Structure formats: structure tokens, C-alpha cells
Amino acid sequence: MEPLIITVAPVGAELSPEQTPHLAVTPAQLGEVARKVRDAGASIIHVHCRNDDGTNTHDVARFNAAYHAVREQSDLIVQFSTGGAIGMTPEERAAVLELRPEMATLTCGTVNFGDDVFENSFPIMRGILKKMNEYGVRPELEIFDKGHISNARRLEKEGLLKFPQHVDFVLGVPGGLDASVQNLADLVAALPPRCTWSVAGIGRMQLPMAMAALAMGGHVRVGLEDNIYYSKGRLATNEELVARVVRLADELGRPVATPDQARELLGLARRPRELSKSIAAPTQA
Numbered sequence: 001m002e003p004l005i006i007t008v009a010p011v012g013a014e015l016s017p018e019q020t021p022h023l024a025v026t027p028a029q030l031g032e033v034a035r036k037v038r039d040a041g042a043s044i045i046h047v048h049c050r051n052d053d054g055t056n057t058h059d060v061a062r063f064n065a066a067y068h069a070v071r072e073q074s075d076l077i078v079q080f081s082t083g084g085a086i087g088m089t090p091e092e093r094a095a096v097l098e099l100r101p102e103m104a105t106l107t108c109g110t111v112n113f114g115d116d117v118f119e120n121s122f123p124i125m126r127g128i129l130k131k132m133n134e135y136g137v138r139p140e141l142e143i144f145d146k147g148h149i150s151n152a153r154r155l156e157k158e159g160l161l162k163f164p165q166h167v168d169f170v171l172g173v174p175g176g177l178d179a180s181v182q183n184l185a186d187l188v189a190a191l192p193p194r195c196t197w198s199v200a201g202i203g204r205m206q207l208p209m210a211m212a213a214l215a216m217g218g219h220v221r222v223g224l225e226d227n228i229y230y231s232k233g234r235l236a237t238n239e240e241l242v243a244r245v246v247r248l249a250d251e252l253g254r255p256v257a258t259p260d261q262a263r264e265l266l267g268l269a270r271r272p273r274e275l276s277k278s279i280a281a282p283t284q285a
């Protein structure tokens with residue numbers, strides 16, 4: 001079976017420090033999280049940043065500090081968010097691409113987001129994608145609804161994107177497609193050939209969606225951005241959420257990818273040279 005790529009999304013833009021004591025606020029705290037989730041078995045870290053007071057920021061200098069903090073502590077693939085937070089301008093969201101992370105997200109269409117609207121019109125998507133192409137940043141296509149796959153195909157026709165790509169289905173956002181096994185299977189069937197995919201189930205659907213992906217041969221995203229609980233009423237840490245997926249994969253006899261194996265599976269270039277720390281193998285806790 002293909003090694004399992006576990007992405008961790010530890011921070012997000014919507015979560016507040018009042019909701020959980022496990023939210024990484026400073027770059028140093030994010031570096032700590034990177035070390036712990038790497039030890040637990042993650043290979044990609046999806047990055048949002050916070051100011052010292054816990055509020056969300058997409059400041060380039062803060063992302064730079066976060067990038068280096070993660071690099072100091074791990075060999076994880078660093079994936080920046082270009083989704084940012086509701087209400088940010090497209091320019092603010094895309095500015096962090098100039099730091100040339102290995103990967104960054106590209107949400108492939110507008111979607112209701114609770115009572116808000118997460119805006120991703122074609123001009124916004126084109127603008128972000130052009131910057132990604134300019135800086136050599138690999139997109140991860142964020143799919144919140146089935147029409148987002150059609151949008152990505154249209155971007156391909158326009159010559160801005162080449163398939164196959166790595167896709168992340170974000171299921172269960174109020175306003176997006178529900179998190180169900182049937183919807184997941186339907187989305188996977190609609191993908192262009194040879195795409196790799198992961199699923200991020202929101203809230204209590206994180207675990208069932210992870211289990212479905214494991215059974216289907218897909219990949220998994222977990223982390224506090226999508227779900228703050230380990231079980232009903234019990235707050236989770238990011239490393240616990242990763243470790244649980246590793247245990248489930250182990251039961252299935254599915255190996256867990258190291259970051260370098262994930263790079264190979266995703267067709268990314270070799271790990272950036274500045275990574276020099278000696279890195280532990282994932283533990284099957």
C-alpha cells in the first residue's frame with residue numbers, strides 16, 4: 001500500500017486561544033508543534049500565523065519567522081495557507097508566496113463559510129496561481145465542494161495549472177459539502193487521473209473521514225484548525241491527532257510516509273538544503 005501522507009493543520013485562522021490551550025501562537029511554539037507532530041508521524045505542516053496576542057495575521061515577516069522555526073525543528077514539508085482568513089484581500093493572502101515555501105494551498109472556488117463567504121473568484125484564483133507559478137510553489141488544491149473540481153479543470157484549460165495535482169477535500173464546513181463517505185467517494189471519482197488526495201473532515205467528522213481515507217488508499221489531514229477535540233469534551237493536541245491516525249494506519253498495515261517519502265510521492269524537489277537536523281523516524285505510538 002502507498003505510504004500514508006499525514007498533513008497537520010495546527011493553527012488555522014478562526015480558532016481563538018480561549019477555545020484551546022494548545023494553539024501555537026508564536027513561531028517558537030509552532031516550531032515545537034512541528035517537532036512533536038513530526039515525531040508522531042506527520043509529513044506536511046499547513047501554516048497559518050498569529051500575532052503574540054493570538055489574533056490572526058498573514059504578515060510576511062511573521063510567516064518567515066514561522067517557516068524558519070519549523071525548519072529548525074523538523075524536516076516537514078512546509079505548506080503555507082493562501083486562504084488566510086475571511087475578509088483578507090487577495091494580495092494579503094498571496095504575499096507570503098514570495099518566501100517560496102515548498103507548497104501552498106489554493107482554494108478552488110467561493111464557498112459559504114458559516115455566515116460568511118470565503119471568496120475565491122476566478123480572478124482571485126488566477127492571481128494566486130500566477131504567483132505560485134512565478135515562485136515555483138506547488139499548490140495543494142483545496143476542494144470544499146464538487147464544483148471546485150470543475151473550477152480547477154478550467155484553470156488547467158487556461159494553462160495556469162497542470163494535472164495531476166495533490167488535492168485536499170475539506171468536508172463539513174457549514175456552507176460546503178457535507179463530510180460523508182458517499183461524498184468523498186464521489187469526489188475521488190471526479191478527480192483527473194493520477195491526482196493524489198487527502199481529506200480534512202471538520203469537527204467530529206475528522207476521525208471518520210480519516211478512517212475512510214485510510215481504507216480508500218487516500219491521505220489524511222488532521223489538526224486543531226479543523227477539529228480541537230480528541231473525543232467528546234476532551235481537547236486534543238496536534239500530536240495526539242497525528243498519533244491516532246498512525247495507529248489506525250498501522251492496524252491496516254499501511255506504512256506512514258516520512259517527509260522525504262511524501263516529497264517523492266508528490267513529485268516535489270529534494271528537501272531544501274538548510275534542513276540539517278537529525279530527524280527521528282515516526283513512532284508507532
Ligand code: KMH
Pocket residue numbers: 012013014081082083084085086105106107113118142
Ligand atoms: N481560514 C479559511 C477561511 C487555507 O488555509 O487555504 C480558509 C483556509 C484555507 O483556512
Ligand code: ZN
Pocket residue numbers: 009012013046048081083084225
Ligand atoms: Zn488553512
